[in-house]
Amino acid sequence: MHRTRIFQTASFRRTIGAAGILALALLLMAGFFYRETVGYLTKQIDDSLIGDARSFARDDPASLPARIEKALAIDKRQEKAFGIFSADRTRLAGNIAILPSTLPELDIPTTLVLSLDNGAEKRSESVRGVATILTNGSILILGRATASLDEIKEIVARAMALAIIPAIALSLIGGLVMSRAMLRRVEAVRRACSSIMEGHFDRRLPVHKRQDEFDKLSVIVNTMLDEIERLIAEVKGVGDSIAHDLRTPLTRLRARLERSLRAISGDAPVRAAMQKSLADIDQLLATIAALMRIAEVEQSRRRENFSRVDLGDIVTALAEFYGPIAEEGGLDFAVVCQPAVPIDADGDLLFEALANLVDNAIKFTPPGGRVGLELVGTPTAAVVRVWDTGPGIPFEERGNVLRRFYRLDRSRHDPGYGLGLSLVAAIARLHQFSLSLRDHEGGGLSAELSCPAARVSNRL
Amino acid sequence: MIKVLVVEDDADTADEIVDEFCAAGFEVERAATGPDGLTKAKTQAFDVITLDRLLPGLDGLSLLENLRGGGVDTPVMVLSALSSVDERIRGLRAGGDDYLVKPFSLAELRTRIEVLARRTPDQRATVLRLADLELDLLTRTVRRGTRIVELVPREITLLEYLLRHAEQVVTRGMLFEHVWHYRFDPGTNLVDVHIGRLRRKIDLADELPLIHTIRGRGFVLRAQD
Numbered sequence: 001m002h003r004t005r006i007f008q009t010a011s012f013r014r015t016i017g018a019a020g021i022l023a024l025a026l027l028l029m030a031g032f033f034y035r036e037t038v039g040y041l042t043k044q045i046d047d048s049l050i051g052d053a054r055s056f057a058r059d060d061p062a063s064l065p066a067r068i069e070k071a072l073a074i075d076k077r078q079e080k081a082f083g084i085f086s087a088d089r090t091r092l093a094g095n096i097a098i099l100p101s102t103l104p105e106l107d108i109p110t111t112l113v114l115s116l117d118n119g120a121e122k123r124s125e126s127v128r129g130v131a132t133i134l135t136n137g138s139i140l141i142l143g144r145a146t147a148s149l150d151e152i153k154e155i156v157a158r159a160m161a162l163a164i165i166p167a168i169a170l171s172l173i174g175g176l177v178m179s180r181a182m183l184r185r186v187e188a189v190r191r192a193c194s195s196i197m198e199g200h201f202d203r204r205l206p207v208h209k210r211q212d213e214f215d216k217l218s219v220i221v222n223t224m225l226d227e228i229e230r231l232i233a234e235v236k237g238v239g240d241s242i243a244h245d246l247r248t249p250l251t252r253l254r255a256r257l258e259r260s261l262r263a264i265s266g267d268a269p270v271r272a273a274m275q276k277s278l279a280d281i282d283q284l285l286a287t288i289a290a291l292m293r294i295a296e297v298e299q300s301r302r303r304e305n306f307s308r309v310d311l312g313d314i315v316t317a318l319a320e321f322y323g324p325i326a327e328e329g330g331l332d333f334a335v336v337c338q339p340a341v342p343i344d345a346d347g348d349l350l351f352e353a354l355a356n357l358v359d360n361a362i363k364f365t366p367p368g369g370r371v372g373l374e375l376v377g378t379p380t381a382a383v384v385r386v387w388d389t390g391p392g393i394p395f396e397e398r399g400n401v402l403r404r405f406y407r408l409d410r411s412r413h414d415p416g417y418g419l420g421l422s423l424v425a426a427i428a429r430l431h432q433f434s435l436s437l438r439d440h441e442g443g444g445l446s447a448e449l450s451c452p453a454a455r456v457s458n459r460l
Numbered sequence: 461m462i463k464v465l466v467v468e469d470d471a472d473t474a475d476e477i478v479d480e481f482c483a484a485g486f487e488v489e490r491a492a493t494g495p496d497g498l499t500k501a502k503t504q505a506f507d508v509i510t511l512d513r514l515l516p517g518l519d520g521l522s523l524l525e526n527l528r529g530g531g532v533d534t535p536v537m538v539l540s541a542l543s544s545v546d547e548r549i550r551g552l553r554a555g556g557d558d559y560l561v562k563p564f565s566l567a568e569l570r571t572r573i574e575v576l577a578r579r580t581p582d583q584r585a586t587v588l589r590l591a592d593l594e595l596d597l598l599t600r601t602v603r604r605g606t607r608i609v610e611l612v613p614r615e616i617t618l619l620e621y622l623l624r625h626a627e628q629v630v631t632r633g634m635l636f637e638h639v640w641h642y643r644f645d646p647g648t649n650l651v652d653v654h655i656g657r658l659r660r661k662i663d664l665a666d667e668l669p670l671i672h673t674i675r676g677r678g679f680v681l682r683a684q685d
């Protein structure tokens with residue numbers, strides 16, 4: 001299975017979607033956890049800061065420097081910051097070197113960057129801090145390091161990364177596995193369908209024991225196929241019976257007329273009438289035969305007659321067969337043919353299809369015109385082109401002429417039953433060749449039967 | 461006299477066929493069911509058997525297989541309303557020598573029966589002759605008296621078929637089947653064009669005409685008018 005095909009599957013796209021939603025949910029959950037944890041810890045620090053600030057504010061401002069020094073002395077982990085500054089911003093006590101240029105709102109803890117001086121070194125540190133004005137007008141700032149808070153933040157971030165990356169990777173791997181399994185089942189269905197389309201009406205879609213939605217769909221399609229197969233068999237049976245039942249009386253009728261005609265020596269008008277009747281019977285029979293033949297080809301039951309045939313031989317035989325006929329019709333018959341183009345086909349049907357095209361080209365091209373039969377074969381494709389300089393087929397009619405009984409000549413003066421091109425189209429479909437009708441220079445038609453690359457064999 | 465067994469269950473069709481054969485001077489025996497046909501075919505000697513595909517009692521193809529299995533090699537013409545190529549192939553594979561789809565022209569049937577009945581036993585001859593016309597299949601040369609006739613390969617095949625069935629009428633359908641080897645009806649009067657070209661090369665104005673058109677039936681290669 002090709003990788004790009006897996007990526008194109010609906011299940012893989014859904015997996016990507018699910019992985020995205022999973023990542024978002026994990027992010028939201030981690031965000032919530034982060035906010036709650038950090039918020040709780042911050043509140044703890046803030047409560048402690050407010051408690052301390054109130055306690056300091058209640059004391060006599062004169063005794064505060066001594067109390068601060070004492071508190072600093074017992075703060076072995078150097079997590080705390082203290083500072084008392086006079087109203088003119090002069091440091092009175094504590095380890096805060098400089099009063100921040102703009103003070104935060106009083107008595108509300110906030111995050112501050114403080115310049116600390118613990119005697120040995122000076123450093124700037126981000127802390128949670130609170131400022132308050134003492135009764136004598138001096139300013140007290142208390143701070144608490146947020147290192148533990150930062151650690152918690154880091155732990156949460158790491159946990160998030162550790163959870164999200166494997167979760168997404170796992171869901172992608174799961175998606176790939178599911179897509180592969182899905183693709184395998186789709187492939188099995190596709191194979192069954194193409195086999196059915198090739199005419200094996202007894203083929204069915206695979207159904208597993210697990211009875212999942214795929215199997216349920218397959219069961220429905222299989223039931224539908226049973227019905228279609230039954231109808232086709234019925235229609236074919238009816239067709240065969242009609243053909244048989246019509247042919248038997250027509251055989252008698254034709255035989256009787258033929259023999260009676262031979263028995264009559266004089267009576268020219270009666271002979272003429274009988275001859276016309278015979279011609280009508282033959283036309284009727286030819287129409288029935290052509291219809292039956294199209295139906296037979298369309299039912300695609302004839303692939304068993306496929307074998308390796310040489311398209312070059314078929315085109316050469318056609319050229320030999322129709323060359324003299326074109327010449328009799330006063331036409332220039334141009335043949336371009338490569339010697340060996342082996343393909344898998346039903347040689348008789350292919351000859352019949354191409355004969356129809358050449359026959360049409362000759363029939364509809366007025367004397368003095370040109371008809372061409374070309375076979376162009378390359379290692380990857382083979383195209384048989386039949387062109388003429390006749391009246392052509394108007395663009396809008398080209399689809400119609402492939403329909404049964406459709407004739408460009410509405411008055412039906414031209415010979416034919418309007419079934420030739422339908423038969424060619426049916427034969428082309430059976431072979432999975434493409435038939436195209438286009439303009440040929442000089443106003444005529446160019447009919448092209450192209451044989452897809454896969455069917456052309458390089459083995460000569 | 462050609463002795464024919466007609467195995468056909470439809471009485472009217474059988475009547476027409478028998479009348480046509482009798483008029484042509486054949487000796488005719490008829491059978492209306494499969495088992496009857498099989499018994500007659502096995503116990504009497506016929507030059508040709510015409511066999512309907514769908515018969516009461518025993519299907520035509522089974523009858524044919526039974527006949528061939530029993531060592532009877534009388535030429536058999538299968539007649540059938542089953543017209544598809546597959547059916548024709550089945551008929552021929554079961555041991556039929558020719559296959560004609562209903563409804564057929566009685567003239568076509570009679571002509572094919574004549575050809576089957578007079579099938580040349582030796583198909584190995586490499587030089588075929590009629591009057592002063594000679595075809596050497598090894599050198600692929602054609603002579604009319606001392607004159608060398610230039611023919612294209614397909615014309616040689618056409619002439620070979622006519623020479624192998626000299627003095628017998630051959631129909632357009634037979635020529636198309638045996639000379640071009642494709643099994644469908646291309647509007648077989650197209651074969652007339654090819655016969656016309658061959659005739660122009662074989663029969664010059666001052667020579668005895670050899671290729672003759674038999675109105676309503678086909679062509680014959682023979683030395684008399």
